Amino acid sequence: MQPVTSSVNGLIPLKSRHTTAPLTGVHSAMMFPKMMRLRQKFDCPRVNDIPGTVAAELKRLNLGTRVKPGQSVAITVGSRGIANIAIITKAIVEHVKSLQAQPFIVPAMGSHGGGTAEGQRQIIEGYGVTEDFLGVPIRASMETVIVDQTPQGIPVHFDKHAFGADHVIVSGRVKPHTNFVGEIESGLHKMMLIGLGKHNGAKIYHRAIMDYSWLDIVKAVGQSVLHKCKVLCGVGIVENAYDETGLIAAVAPQEFLAREIELLALAKQWLPRLPFNKVDLLIIDEIGKNISGTGMDTNVIGRKYNDHRATDRDNAAVKTIFVRGLTEATHGNATGIGIAEFTNNRTIASVDRRITAINSITGGHAPAAALPIGYDTDREVLENAFPTIGLTEPEQARVVQISNTLQLAEVLVSEAYRPQLAGRDDLEVIEEPHAMEFDDAGNLFPVSAVPAGVH
Numbered sequence: 001m002q003p004v005t006s007s008v009n010g011l012i013p014l015k016s017r018h019t020t021a022p023l024t025g026v027h028s029a030m031m032f033p034k035m036m037r038l039r040q041k042f043d044c045p046r047v048n049d050i051p052g053t054v055a056a057e058l059k060r061l062n063l064g065t066r067v068k069p070g071q072s073v074a075i076t077v078g079s080r081g082i083a084n085i086a087i088i089t090k091a092i093v094e095h096v097k098s099l100q101a102q103p104f105i106v107p108a109m110g111s112h113g114g115g116t117a118e119g120q121r122q123i124i125e126g127y128g129v130t131e132d133f134l135g136v137p138i139r140a141s142m143e144t145v146i147v148d149q150t151p152q153g154i155p156v157h158f159d160k161h162a163f164g165a166d167h168v169i170v171s172g173r174v175k176p177h178t179n180f181v182g183e184i185e186s187g188l189h190k191m192m193l194i195g196l197g198k199h200n201g202a203k204i205y206h207r208a209i210m211d212y213s214w215l216d217i218v219k220a221v222g223q224s225v226l227h228k229c230k231v232l233c234g235v236g237i238v239e240n241a242y243d244e245t246g247l248i249a250a251v252a253p254q255e256f257l258a259r260e261i262e263l264l265a266l267a268k269q270w271l272p273r274l275p276f277n278k279v280d281l282l283i284i285d286e287i288g289k290n291i292s293g294t295g296m297d298t299n300v301i302g303r304k305y306n307d308h309r310a311t312d313r314d315n316a317a318v319k320t321i322f323v324r325g326l327t328e329a330t331h332g333n334a335t336g337i338g339i340a341e342f343t344n345n346r347t348i349a350s351v352d353r354r355i356t357a358i359n360s361i362t363g364g365h366a367p368a369a370a371l372p373i374g375y376d377t378d379r380e381v382l383e384n385a386f387p388t389i390g391l392t393e394p395e396q397a398r399v400v401q402i403s404n405t406l407q408l409a410e411v412l413v414s415e416a417y418r419p420q421l422a423g424r425d426d427l428e429v430i431e432e433p434h435a436m437e438f439d440d441a442g443n444l445f446p447v448s449a450v451p452a453g454v455h
Contacts, residue, residue: 036429046246047245061250067166075092078191089134104137111363116142123331142199144160144200157198158197168230179363182218188234192222205221222256238267243272273316280319281399287326288333289359294335295339302316322343322378323342332355334350340372344374344377344381396416415433
């Protein structure tokens with residue numbers, strides 16, 4: 001695997017890599033822990049024939065009894081970095097075409113992309129969802145139609161292009177939400193609520209959630225959309241712990257609630273996790289909106305209920321977080337960076353403050369846009385982060401370094417975890433402990449870099 005070279009992420013080419021810790025010039029005498037590379041083994045399914053599975057699922061619903069030749073069908077595509085999203089969407093398009101209908105794509109992502117139609121179009125095109133690949137138009141707009149009012153008095157917004165279609169297919173990934181907890185979290189209902197509600201809907205719904213429960217709002221808006229907006233069906237996607245397509249399910253409108261509850265249970269079961277649930281320092285190579293709504297999945301890092309402290313409801317307890325960079329696909333949207341305590345100045349320089357603020361405020365989580373403490377180099381960050389973990393000396397600290405919260409198959413962990421490997425058949429040591437590796441500028445190598453000694 002070749003590491004990505006990007007000034008945004010602070011990742012560097014292998015030819016600049018050396019394995020000796022010292023830098024030229026004066027630096028701290030602090031001794032850092034040795035790190036070893038682990039491979040995690042997750043037990044989860046994978047869909048091998050994606051087009052065939054999509055076709056079979058949609059055929060099962062007999063959509064031809066409702067779709068007439070020549071009718072228009074809007075198909076949603078969201079902003080998350082869903083594995084195989086272009087292939088899945090193309091398969092949906094092909095099935096609609098087989099019914100002699102006229103499909104088109106609607107970006108459905110609330111306020112993402114800077115809250116602009118062009119920004120949202122660019123996001124999905126970055127995932128390979130283009131007019132050339134799909135052979136259908138993309139109709140991006142931030143305009144909405146108010147189609148109803150919930151029992152709580154909340155206006156129900158719906159994308160104008162989707163509302164003007166004869167049918168709507170709601171396609172999206174079902175997964176645990178990073179803030180909300182319930183039998184429905186992030187999935188088909190959220191696509192109807194936030195995605196197709198665009199910026200106007202996302203703003204009012206997130207405000208309403210401060211006065212009412214998430215489940216109350218999502219059920220009320222969801223039922224309104226299902227009754228008023230000609231929803232033909234849903235396509236629920238569940239990913240496995242390796243960031244692969246684990247399940248694809250076509251869902252009839254009347255089954256949205258019950259089926260999404262079932263899919264969420266599977267998504268929680270298949271969610272990737274840190275190899276150990278107690279961590280002194282978590283180093284994250286990159287965060288971004290294509291990774292998670294909060295840049296880094298709080299279901300993984302254990303800060304779902306409190307930005308800077310684990311609670312008894314979290315699965316992981318992390319004392320301090322260091323974010324090293326943003327993904328290229330997030331386009332400067334650093335929503336969630338405020339959950340971390342430390343970052344580097346190159347990451348801060350890559351943040352689009354306006355886009356990040358829009359997204360964080362719309363989502364009702366303004367602190368997510370706050371900037372952590374920043375230093376010029378990763379080495380300086382570590383020198384200042386280790387004193388925040390308590391009395392444990394840096395050499396004995398429990399440190400985990402990950403690429404991001406989606407890709408956790410290979411991670412770097414400190415030597416302090418060695419005793420905990422006994423009896424763990426889900427963990428394999430693939431690189432023995434060695435000194436933390438820095439480049440000539442004093443920055444860490446990413447987890448994705450080729451292991452030491454491999455060229």
